[in-house]
Amino acid sequence: MSWAKFTKMTILFGFQVRNCNFVICEFQTLLLMAILSSCRTNK
Known part of the structure; x- marks a missing residue:
């Protein structure tokens, strides 16, 4: 996926979620x- x-x-x-804290936390985890x-x- 790009x-x-x-x-x-x-x-x-x-x-969709409308919950910034959850989205930011989820995004950081995925990242x-x-x-x-x-x-x-790479190793």
Whole structure:
């Protein structure tokens, strides 16, 4: 999945939930998981 599509889905999800704190927390978790998985792939 491309970053543009991922960002678009995240924004749409955020509008649906209408809970900024939850969305930010969820986004940070997904971002951290993506970074960790890409780091493992590079090594």
